[in-house]
Amino acid sequence: MFKKVLIAEDMEDINKGVFAMLNELGIQEVQQVQYCDDAYMRIQKARLDKKPFDLLITDLSFKEDYRTQKYPNGPDLIERIRQDDRDMKIIVYSIEDKIQVVKKLFNSYKINGYVCKTRRGLKNLSSAITDIMKGKKYVSPEVDNALSTHSDLDINDYDIALLSHLSKGMSQEEISDYYKKNNISPASLSSIEKRLNKLRVDFNANNAIQLIAIVKDLGLI
Amino acid sequence: MFKKVLIAEDMEDINKGVFAMLNELGIQEVQQVQYCDDAYMRIQKARLDKKPFDLLITDLSFKEDYRTQKYPNGPDLIERIRQDDRDMKIIVYSIEDKIQVVKKLFNSYKINGYVCKTRRGLKNLSSAITDIMKGKKYVSPEVDNALSTHSDLDINDYDIALLSHLSKGMSQEEISDYYKKNNISPASLSSIEKRLNKLRVDFNANNAIQLIAIVKDLGLI
């Protein structure tokens, strides 16, 4: 069983709920923070003290407030952690159910579990912990099938940036000019058209408008 | 002080947190439900028994599960309640911070308070209750200024439908044809262009693509 666990969750009530559940599971040491920066500090310190955390349970989105944060939300925190430590287990516990977001967490950041905050969220979180102890991954049923079926489209950072520019109102020609100025390749109008055409096919969109609507729903931009 | 309060909130932990807070405020009778349909039933029954609720505190989004619901989420519930009862106080307690959504809740459904789920969420909820008891409205600081400054654009159902069709990939000409078939007026391509032009100006969008991106962010569609 995990010995030392950190909870990063801004909402007090949820944080408490998770804490109680971990106690019931018989975990000895559970620490709680409400900010990602605090989470990183604790993890850092624990590692230096040679008493590292076994497991991090973290939310994705943290509401901003007066405390400006270096790592304002979950993905930022996780990315930073993974620079030092590929081993610590990480479970994301979030309301987010957008497939692409979850996919990226597993692929890029090698998280070990993803649990949706639902009515059964705490129970699933408990299952996740036991699964991960056995070396398995865990994905909440809410996103599991969507994750496995939805064939893997190869959307890269260039595509994301392109869609983002488009959604900000730039014309394809303006994007082309911008890319030429900033030495981003491919930059030609023709290439941009081609790439957008591919994206439209991938996402079954009739035109650029629908494409943007779809990728916004997916949480891609 | 309110005597009889109902909490509608699907997440168990949050529901508990709110319940505890209400107890501390000294409210005598607090009931809790995790589904909107249950909420409506209770409210209905309480009214028939001549012991109606003074106050409803409800979430906006309820996760779907195996129980199919007549009123799947907060707005549906609130709309239904307001058909019978314009007097019961309603506070929405939600993570949602999209201005247009909040605006619609106040304008169309005459809710009495809106509290954002944040770190200080419970404290704000408590303030909301005391404000509303005094006959005032309450709006969380997170959305308050945005709500008051952002001048009131007159976006109607026709506009929303138009934007929705656009986001689903229909061309303006297709929308025009569709409107003509279904006797929706105005239906001409020219009128549709004109309306979209107005919307682009209202929302400061360069083109239809950005327009859709913006209204999606605002939660309008």
Place this chain on the structure above:
DNA sequence: TGATCCATTACGGGATTCCGTAAGGCTGTT
């Protein structure tokens, strides 16, 4: 009835997107 207002519709032209075809350039293989 005539004047006015306002919403809807019509039309034209420039800008942009969409989509096919083809040419140019780079890489790796034989």
Place this chain on the structure above:
DNA sequence: AACAGCCTTACGGAATCCCGTAATGGATCA
């Protein structure tokens, strides 16, 4: 060197969007 494969770029035409201006039609009021 010659070739194939792939990515990038170029170009042209059709469709669509964008944006004026102007005509139509209904409602109201004097």
